[in-house]
Each structure stands twice: as C-alpha cells, then as structure tokens.
Amino acid sequence: xxxxxxxxxxxxxxxxxxxxxxxxxxxxxxxxxxxxxxxxxxxxxxxxxxxxxxxxxxxxxxxxxxxxxxxxxxxxxxxxxxxxxxxxxxxxxxxxxxxxxxxxxxxxxxxxxxxxxxxxxxxxxxxxxxxxxxxxxxxxxxxxxxxxxxxxxxxxxxxxxxxxxxxxxxxxxxxxxxxxxxxxxxxxxxxxxxxxxxxxxxxxxxxxxxxxxxxxxxxxxxxxxxxxxxxxxxxxxxxxxxxxxxxxxxxxxxxxxxxxxxxxxxxxxxxxxxxxxxxxxxxxxxxxxxxxxxxxxxxxxxxxxxxxxxxxxxxxxxxxxxxxxxxxxxxxxxxxxxxxxxxxxxxxxxxxxxxxxxxxxxxxxxxxxxxxxxxxxxxxxxxxxxxxxxxxxxxxxxxxxxxxxxxxxxxxxxxxxxxxxxxxxxxxxxxxxxxxxxxxxxxxxxxxxxxxxxxxxxxxxxxxxx
Ligand code: GAP
Numbered sequence: 001x002x003x004x005x006x007x008x009x010x011x012x013x014x015x016x017x018x019x020x021x022x023x024x025x026x027x028x029x030x031x032x033x034x035x036x037x038x039x040x041x042x043x044x045x046x047x048x049x050x051x052x053x054x055x056x057x058x059x060x061x062x063x064x065x066x067x068x069x070x071x072x073x074x075x076x077x078x079x080x081x082x083x084x085x086x087x088x089x090x091x092x093x094x095x096x097x098x099x100x101x102x103x104x105x106x107x108x109x110x111x112x113x114x115x116x117x118x119x120x121x122x123x124x125x126x127x128x129x130x131x132x133x134x135x136x137x138x139x140x141x142x143x144x145x146x147x148x149x150x151x152x153x154x155x156x157x158x159x160x161x162x163x164x165x166x167x168x169x170x171x172x173x174x175x176x177x178x179x180x181x182x183x184x185x186x187x188x189x190x191x192x193x194x195x196x197x198x199x200x201x202x203x204x205x206x207x208x209x210x211x212x213x214x215x216x217x218x219x220x221x222x223x224x225x226x227x228x229x230x231x232x233x234x235x236x237x238x239x240x241x242x243x244x245x246x247x248x249x250x251x252x253x254x255x256x257x258x259x260x261x262x263x264x265x266x267x268x269x270x271x272x273x274x275x276x277x278x279x280x281x282x283x284x285x286x287x288x289x290x291x292x293x294x295x296x297x298x299x300x301x302x303x304x305x306x307x308x309x310x311x312x313x314x315x316x317x318x319x320x321x322x323x324x325x326x327x328x329x330x331x332x333x334x335x336x337x338x339x340x341x342x343x344x345x346x347x348x349x350x351x352x353x354x355x356x357x358x359x360x361x362x363x364x365x366x367x368x369x370x371x372x373x374x375x376x377x378x379x380x381x382x383x384x385x386x387x388x389x390x391x392x393x394x395x396x397x398x399x400x401x402x403x404x405x406x407x408x409x410x411x412x413x414x415x416x417x418x419x420x421x422x423x424x425x426x427x428x429x430x431x432x433x434x435x436x437x438x439x440x441x442x443x444x445x446x447x448x449x450x451x452x453x454x455x456x457x458x459x460x461x462x463x464x465x466x
Contacts, residue, residue: 020257021283022346023354029283033345034212036356040415042066042341042366043213055209055216062415063337065366065396067220070251070336071199073363074222077247078197078329085195085224086188090176092201093157093167098175101306102299104152107270108171110207112149116142123207151204153217169203174328176200177225178299181311181324192313192324193236195226199333211284213334220333227324229315230297234274236327237294241276244290244329248278251336252361253343257281258289271298280339289339290331297323340364344416358416359439362459368395369419369455370412376401379428387421387433387448394452395459413438419455 021029037043041060045052059067079087099105111124117140124146127133134141153169156162170176177184177196184196199222209215228236241260249255263275274294279286300311300323314321344359362368369391373384381401391397398417400408405422412420422434433451436443446454 022348024345024347026283029342029345030212032347032356033341036345036358036414037063037212037341055206056218057213057216057334062366066340066360066364066416067333067337069364069366070333070340071220071222073251074247074331074333074336075197075199077250078195078222078224084190084193085197085226086184086190088177088180088184088196088198089200090173090180090198092170094170094175094179096166096168097306098179098303099152099168101302102175102178103270103302104168104171105150108152109148109150111146112207113146114144115140116144121207126208149205149207151206153203153205170201171204172202172330173198173200173221173223174225174330175299177223178303178311178326181227181300182309185313192315193226193228193232195224197222197224199223211282213338214282214284214287216334219335222331222333222336224329225295226327226329227313228327230322230325233294233296233325233327237274237276237292240327240329241278241292244278244292244331248280248289248339251340251364252359253280253339257343259286261286269293271295273298280343282339282342289335290329293328293330295326295328297325299326300324355410355413357413357438360416360418362418365416365418366396367398367412367415367417368459369421370398370400370408370417372399372405372408372420372422373401374405374422374424378425380423380425383427383431383448384423387423387451391452391455395455409436418458421451 019026024032040062042063044058044060046056046058047053075087079085112121113124113127114121115135115138118135118138120135120137122136126136132141133143135143152171154166155169156165157167158165177198180196184190200220201218202221203218206215206217209217226236226240245258245260248258257280259279261277261279263272263277268275272293273296276292277288278290278292280289304311304323312321312323340360341358346357346359347354348357349355371384371388371391373380384399384401388397388399398412400411402408409420416438418438420436420438422436424434427433427448431448432445433448434443435446435451435454
C-alpha cells in the first residue's frame, strides 16, 4: 500500500478569474450548460424529433441518476435522519373540490396580456419594467387589457367530458398532504409538532416558462408541511428557513450565492401570512430556489369547511383542541438540479490544459468513480475489471478503456465524476492504483484492498476531496 502522490497533469493550467464559471462570461453559461447537458446525456428536449414541446425536458442517463441522488439526499435529510417527519406519496389526480377549497380554482392565476399584432402572449408584469407598454417580441403597442389566466391544467376523469368529471393536474404536492393529515396522524400516533414530507410531480401551465429546466410546465417538488401549535408558527418558520439554507450548503452549493428574501405583503401567495424565498444567483439573476411559507391554518380550515370533516388536533396535555398551523418548505427537484449544475460548471485552463468540468458534490454526482486500465494488455484489463465489479456493487461506477488517459479524464470531468482510478503496470504487481481528484487534479496511490473504504469516506462521509 502506497499513498505517495503522483505528479499532477502536465497540461493543467491555473483557472482564469473571468467569472464565477472560470473562462466563461455569465451571459454564455446557460448556452454552454444546455449543450453540455445534451452532449453528455443529462437533459434532452422533450419530443425533440418532432421539434420539441414547449418547456418540457427529458432526463438522460446521467440526469436521471443525478435526479435520484438529489431526491434521496432530500429524503434522507428530511425524513430518515429525523424523528419528527413522516413520508407520504399521494396521487396526482385528486377530487376537484380540493382545488376549490384550496383557493387554486379562483386564485392560482397570473395576469396575461395578448399582443394583437404578433399574437404573442406574455405575463403582464413584463410591462412593469418598461417606460411605455410594448410587446416584448414585436414592439407593438396594440395590446389587450390584462386578464387573469389560471395556471392549472384541467382534464376529465373517465370517458365523460363534462364539468362534473373535471379534474386538475396538481399544481403543488402540498394539498395531498393536507387531505391526509388525519390519516398520517392516526397511523403514526404522532404528536404536534411534526411534519409530513412528499416528493412528486406538479404541473403549471406557465405563461412564460424558460431558462432551461428553471421554469417548466411539468416539474417535481420536494415539499414538507410541518404542523405546529398556533403561536409557535413564526419561530418554526425561522427555524426551517435556517435549516433549509444549511441543506444547500451540505449539497455543496456555494453559500455566497444564496440569499434569503422575505416577501412583502403584496408578494404573498393567497395562502401565506409570511414567507421567505431562498434565492440563488443564477447567470440570469437572483431567482427563487425554494419557498418557506407560514400557511397558518388556512388550508386545513378550508378543507374542514368544504369537506365537513374535522381536521383539528386534540392536545392531551393542554386539554385543548385546535386546527394546527402549517410551516411549509417547498423546493423543486429540477431547480435544485439546475442550481447544482450551474454552481459546479467551469471552463478552466488554457490551450491543451483547457477543460470543462462539473464540480458536483460527490453526494449527487451521477457517476461516483471511473475505472481505467492504462492499456488493454499486460493484465491491466483483468485487474481493472475486478476493481470495477467490486465497486459497482455499491456505487454507479463507469469503466472506460478507450483513448488516452488525458482524454478519459476530460470526459469524466465534463460528466462531473469526482474520482478516476487508473490501473497501470505497477497495479498488476503490487495491487495498488492511482486515484485522481476531479477538482484539484491531484493523484494519490492507494492499495486496492483499501480503495472501497477510502472512496466511502469521500463519497458518503464529510471528506469530499483527496
Ligand atoms: N406549495 C408551495 C409552492 O408550490 P412555490 O413557491 O409556487 O410554492 C415552490 O413553488 C418551488 O417549486 C419553487 O421554489 C421551485 O423550486 C419549484 N417550482 C415552482 N414552479 C416551478 C416551475 N414552473 N418549474 C420548475 N420548478 C418550479
């Protein structure tokens, strides 16, 4: 066993300090990232062979792995590692009365304006930044009055297309939790305060989707509803705001690129008494990453009223009954994934040393390690095969025996793979391998018998680098 460092790659050049993304200016980052995502199999445009469909995206081999890792990390932090949160997986299609009671049928709208000249439709708030109202596409001043446009997708349950059979694709997963509040409370014998967490698809007929997977019409949410005694809600709101910020740091996102914004009275959603946005500084500006909301007893009271079923809680110790207040944490899977990709994206070095790299946290990187035999002879492929088979029982590990080692490193840098393991002539003799770190490009020599434990510390523990 030998941990002596090997020389770093001769082609490595220092990172140019042009922007937060290395050699790439902010205005070019999204185009580069979209093209990397397609090239490497992270994200493809939906129905691309038919010209694509507005704002829906498909996750390729690497994207689907990373998405699972994001979900699993959230579920571990919010459910498995805690004593006060239960999980749920409610149906997407719910009784239409749910959406009447929740206020979404009447209030989940955006103001929409039509351009009579080019027929473009856009959100009325686009006009706020202009001196005089003009169509953002053709510049015409011939615009309609703003009218309210409901963002819910509507369809019909069963073969009858009539109003009585109308159902909606849920625009948030939260309502599935509220209508199951009593079921979960009784089944889990919980006492307040406690939470219910859920991950699932949500749908919004957004007027202006865009910025790749940032705002889409079909997306996935990771939501947690925390039920608390009225009067303790403000304290819980602040606790959850801070916990959630810390979660993004654990995910490897640079904390200086995260900020918290409190909603003003005119910005609050129809259900919220107070709210914070966790925002990230994307190349296209500061934007919401997650919402933390004090929904008071709004939702449970509305469902109580509409269903005629009691949704209150009896506090045995205080001998009093009340409708709990709810503090919600609501994050997007797709938006979190985009944030990790944007935060980790770099183009660095010059000339032959130039590389594109995704500095993803090992926790969510789709491929955890790649195994390379230096050449396809002299016993190296056999040892590499053994190492690969051993590690893939535990992680997603890639095998590559094509091209020069430098090119194999570059391919894995671009895919975001944290560690590359090279099996050379010495490995066949002494059962040791070279492990190269994606971010520092440093190399160490490690015995094969110690490799799995060494990787586990870095992939699953707190140590993330060599
Ligand atoms: N239940 C509360 C709720 O849905 P929200 O602020 O409307 O609150 C929460 O959404 C999160 O869901 C957002 O911070 C974002 O991460 C994600 N999200 C919302 N709309 C989205 C869209 N059209 N595309 C992608 N993600 C979206």
